[in-house]
Amino acid sequence: MASTPTAPLTPLPTLALPMAGAQEHERADAARNRRRLLDAAGRLVAERGVANVTMEAVAAAAEVGKGTVFRRFGDRAGLMNALINHTETDLQEAFLHGPPPLGPGGDPVERLVAFGHARLEMVDLHGEVLRAAESCAEKRLAHPTRGVHATHVASLLRDAGVSGDVQLLTDSLLATLDASLVWHQNHVLGMPLARIADGWTDLVHRVTRC
Amino acid sequence: MASTPTAPLTPLPTLALPMAGAQEHERADAARNRRRLLDAAGRLVAERGVANVTMEAVAAAAEVGKGTVFRRFGDRAGLMNALINHTETDLQEAFLHGPPPLGPGGDPVERLVAFGHARLEMVDLHGEVLRAAESCAEKRLAHPTRGVHATHVASLLRDAGVSGDVQLLTDSLLATLDASLVWHQNHVLGMPLARIADGWTDLVHRVTRC
Numbered sequence: 001m002a003s004t005p006t007a008p009l010t011p012l013p014t015l016a017l018p019m020a021g022a023q024e025h026e027r028a029d030a031a032r033n034r035r036r037l038l039d040a041a042g043r044l045v046a047e048r049g050v051a052n053v054t055m056e057a058v059a060a061a062a063e064v065g066k067g068t069v070f071r072r073f074g075d076r077a078g079l080m081n082a083l084i085n086h087t088e089t090d091l092q093e094a095f096l097h098g099p100p101p102l103g104p105g106g107d108p109v110e111r112l113v114a115f116g117h118a119r120l121e122m123v124d125l126h127g128e129v130l131r132a133a134e135s136c137a138e139k140r141l142a143h144p145t146r147g148v149h150a151t152h153v154a155s156l157l158r159d160a161g162v163s164g165d166v167q168l169l170t171d172s173l174l175a176t177l178d179a180s181l182v183w184h185q186n187h188v189l190g191m192p193l194a195r196i197a198d199g200w201t202d203l204v205h206r207v208t209r210c
Numbered sequence: 211m212a213s214t215p216t217a218p219l220t221p222l223p224t225l226a227l228p229m230a231g232a233q234e235h236e237r238a239d240a241a242r243n244r245r246r247l248l249d250a251a252g253r254l255v256a257e258r259g260v261a262n263v264t265m266e267a268v269a270a271a272a273e274v275g276k277g278t279v280f281r282r283f284g285d286r287a288g289l290m291n292a293l294i295n296h297t298e299t300d301l302q303e304a305f306l307h308g309p310p311p312l313g314p315g316g317d318p319v320e321r322l323v324a325f326g327h328a329r330l331e332m333v334d335l336h337g338e339v340l341r342a343a344e345s346c347a348e349k350r351l352a353h354p355t356r357g358v359h360a361t362h363v364a365s366l367l368r369d370a371g372v373s374g375d376v377q378l379l380t381d382s383l384l385a386t387l388d389a390s391l392v393w394h395q396n397h398v399l400g401m402p403l404a405r406i407a408d409g410w411t412d413l414v415h416r417v418t419r420c
Binding site for chain 2: 131134135136137138141142164165167168169171172175176178180181184185188191195196198199202203206207209
């Protein structure tokens with residue numbers, strides 16, 4: 001489980017994907033540097049929770065100067081936004097091009113189960129930042145990232161031979177993975193993440209069985 | 211379909227139920243007056259959409275002075291909040307004590323279908339005000355009204371013999387009826403409400419079948 005609640009961070013105007021285009025102009029060493037900082041930040045968030053990760057700690061963990069972190073990300077909110085983009089890009093890479101069960105080639109129902117579990121893991125690590133980013137319903141529902149997830153889930157439902165209104169079933173499934181809802185279940189109601197993950201598996205099977 | 215978007219109204223600190231306690235001290239004629247105003251406001255909202263209902267029009271429709279409406283509800287936001295409480299109280303009355311298929315005595319799966327359809331009708335009429343009231347996820351998820359709905363849905367799932375994690379399935383079902391999501395499907399994506407209602411029926415059957 002990640003961390004205790006902290007002050008809400010700035011919403012993420014930059015959580016737009018795919019990220020590849022935005023990074024094309026980075027020089028290779030700058031890109032390596034960025035990835036090293038974000039990997040270090042990700043490890044620290046996983047270990048300590050978002051609330052306890054400082055710019056200084058990230059600099060130390062990545063073995064770069066503090067100034068480099070501030071120049072790169074502006075402030076703590078900027079770093080956390082970049083970290084979510086980084087994690088989201090990895091998630092998309094995994095379900096679009098990675099190995100089964102998440103990636104292509106596996107059974108569509110198992111891929112759907114794996115997608116939900118990967119998203120729940122992301123909410124577990126970055127719940128606070130995601131909640132802040134997704135707190136405005138209009139923005140969340142119109143967000144490009146949600147569009148990528150919806151396309152993926154709808155395509156798996158079709159592959160699984162689901163005969164219902166795939167678009168509406170997709171909305172229901174994604175609503176179940178909503179960061180605010182999962183955070184509430186986990187941190188307010190005290191449901192372990194493993195239970196929420198089992199609930200997802202059960203829901204996917206109910207929705208897809210013929 | 212109700213109305214075009216308008217400026218967001220004040221969130222509803224008073225959308226707490228049951229309402230009976232709050233109304234006990236009203237004199238009978240004041241209560242009748244209040245109900246007459248809210249019935250008139252409800253009819254106007256259904257006819258014209260929330261954005262086109264003024265305090266003056268409500269006064270005229272209820273055949274009372276404009277001053278009475280302002281004294282009673284303070285301002286337009288106060289009137290709309292009272293109207294949602296009124297509609298929500300009617301909905302709860304219907305599923306707790308009314309005739310089947312919504313009320314007790316009917317088949318639990320049909321009651322679940324009817325509950326969703328009644329909630330969708332309410333979102334259709336009061337979507338803008340509900341969206342404003344429910345825009346903050348923390349408040350929405352901890353709201354007493356949501357608690358009443360969750361208790362009802364969970365109890366119907368158990369009555370229907372559903373063997374899974376009823377609490378998590380309840381959260382998924384209620385997330386599907388979220389005002390912001392339904393508004394987005396209806397007003398942004400242009401899905402007719404009848405399609406959304408059919409989607410709910412299908413989802414309920416998928417979730418409850420053994």
